[in-house]
Amino acid sequence: MPKELHVCLTPALIPLYQVEDYIVVIIDIFRATSSICYGIDNGAEAIIPVAEVEECAAYREMGHDYLLAAERNGEVVAGFDFGNSPFSYTTEKVSGKTVVLTTTNGTHALHLSRSAKKVVIGSFLNLTVLCNWLKNQNDNILLVCAGWKNNFNLEDTIFAGAVIDQLKSMNFKWDDAAISSNDLYRLAKDDLPGYLAKTSHSERLKKLGIEKDIAFCLNVDITASIPVLQGEKLVKLMP
């Protein structure tokens, strides 16, 4: 039996899948899963994704010695250590530390996927290492796009298409969303920044003055780690 390779285009569609039957890859390219991949690769002990700034603050009140990352409208919230920019997740800042990261879309997608066989994190930063690992699993794969407020976005879909492209030689059965994601990726791949410049999210992020973050999140294969969900924490997957 060929295994299934499916793309869930928004978290609102996760209930349509039996996530227990899949390895799930969470995708939130601008910027949560890119920052998570970078942070874990740079030696963060763990990253804990939460949905709300208040939840994030609660970790400090618990007395944990965690770094707290919270941002609203592109600004670091007063009293927090840093925001969601991948540039905050350098070795100097996060090595050996646990980071609590506020991310609405990414956390929502993670929460709805937690009963999966395994939940791993994908971004262009760890594309090939992720795909090589996926090739060696013997399970159905569900690529979950975190999207934007439960709706479709192009950057997460394009990344799903990039994963599918690398898994082409495998004998997976694709659904329509996988076919579409891959076709869109193939249109975009020779100029990812140019293609994505026309998306709504990119416009929104530009207004926030974080074009450098966007460009950084489109770097392909600059990290070698796969973050995996263990309980509430994302940690480095050990081969």
Add this chain to the structure above:
Amino acid sequence: MPKELHVCLTPALIPLYQVEDYIVVIIDIFRATSSICYGIDNGAEAIIPVAEVEECAAYREMGHDYLLAAERNGEVVAGFDFGNSPFSYTTEKVSGKTVVLTTTNGTHALHLSRSAKKVVIGSFLNLTVLCNWLKNQNDNILLVCAGWKNNFNLEDTIFAGAVIDQLKSMNFKWDDAAISSNDLYRLAKDDLPGYLAKTSHSERLKKLGIEKDIAFCLNVDITASIPVLQGEKLVKLMP
């Protein structure tokens, strides 16, 4: 202010939109909205879409002189007049009649969209007449793909992209789903049957032995009517 041109990729995402702010186009290419466009163009007085065979049968019990169309697994259900094939919606069969049509995905999408400014029906059969009418409206437009069991399908998305292609000269603001649908349509347009042959739904329909229906549903601009929702009935939109 430019108007919005949005694509709702599955009925599960309709609650994310304020449908009151839009003219909604319902799209269910294989085969509900194609059959509806063909039937209305061939003189059906009205078509009433219902979700379940039982609802359809209830219309006969009410004593209405309606044609009842119900199908399960590609076969006309015993006691009904015909199924969902567009070939059942010829002038000889439907002219002057009201047809009750059982269609799960299409009815679901219609039901969730009924508070829209207007609900019209789209298919390749009435593509250009529909687009010309849309160009003369002064409202936001939401193209609702009926999909398959609340999830994404490629044929409805491709058709949304075809509508967008014709509205390109208008100053609409597109969302990411509109961008993607249009890009997919542009990949597919020179060989719609070939492109759609790789979809899951097409495979499913092939198993049902209805390849002729599929081919018919991809005929572009063979009808000149736009079905519009009035109460529970779809009737011909009068200019």
